[in-house]
Amino acid sequence: MVSKIDLDHIEMMQYDVLKEIGNIGAGNATTALSMLINAKVDMKVPKVELLEFRELADIVGGAESLVVGILITLEGDIHGMMMFMLEKMSAHHLVNILMGKNIDNFEEFTEMDLSALMEIGNIISGAYLSSLSQLTKLFISSSVPLMSIDMAGAILSVPAIEFSKVGDKALLIQSQFGENDTEVNGYFILIPTLESYDEIMKSLGL
């Protein structure tokens, strides 16, 4: 199947639609996060970007920046990957809030912390995907989340490789969230396959 979306000549209209998807998905997810930690979390305007692979890691603060990455593979009407990335410091902060620890505690994560992080990833990605599913009326099922704590470049190589099978660029819908006082910073990155972009567009009547 030939995709209707030509990555090199993407229309303004399509950009706007993808941006709106990011907006709604991340909005829902940010609300979920906010409720989880009982604090206000701000969301920045989402970006829809078409990037060369070598530029990919720059969007999250450089290839070597330390992050917690939670990866979910998407199945059903939409295929692709969804990544929830938190700066390592932010992840510590979230865990401290949730586990009732001292706020300055930045020791290595315990098993308990790790499962808490996984659960956060699960809830938040679920919120993102369910709003996407509601909007498009498409069935989206997601895998069990997988987690890795490492350099951003290394973690992003996993979705990048998936994308590299069909092209030389990655189109991603990226939303950044952050909370001013406590500095909980992170990203949602939605990377559907090319065919799935068509599905999304079609479902929205475009």
Next chain:
Amino acid sequence: MGEMIRVGMADLNICNSPNAITTLGLGSCVGIILYDPIKKLAGLAHIMLPDSTKVKMNENKAKFADTGTDLLLDLLLKAGAGKSNIVAKIAGGAQMFAFSSNNDMLRIGERNVEATKEKLKLLGIRLLAQDTGLNYGRTIEFYPETGELVIKAVGKEKKII
């Protein structure tokens, strides 16, 4: 001290002493170093996929283990490296996420390493050292002056191979 030349994902470049060449945050991708220890000339390719013949969009040669190695060798020979001198070191090919055993998508690191080794064998290039697999990311730096490949990983001692 020379300059540090940076190579991104699906990219390649060459460098000579006293300069060095690096790629940051290798995950499931493989960093392939080819070098001529006599001319002190080296090249680095950051490949993402094992086989260019299995993929339709294969114009970017640096993306694949097979065509990436060919192109890198070609560049080195053009820059004056002696074919019979050239040796190799490789790093990367990690599995970043623990997975349920049948998910082929996440086993790509292992396949990248296998394909790279096969390609080197085919070209008759000796693989001197490797630091591959496992489950963590690597930043690598290669120094043509000494032939040392420095590997850095989060929370681990610096390694030289």
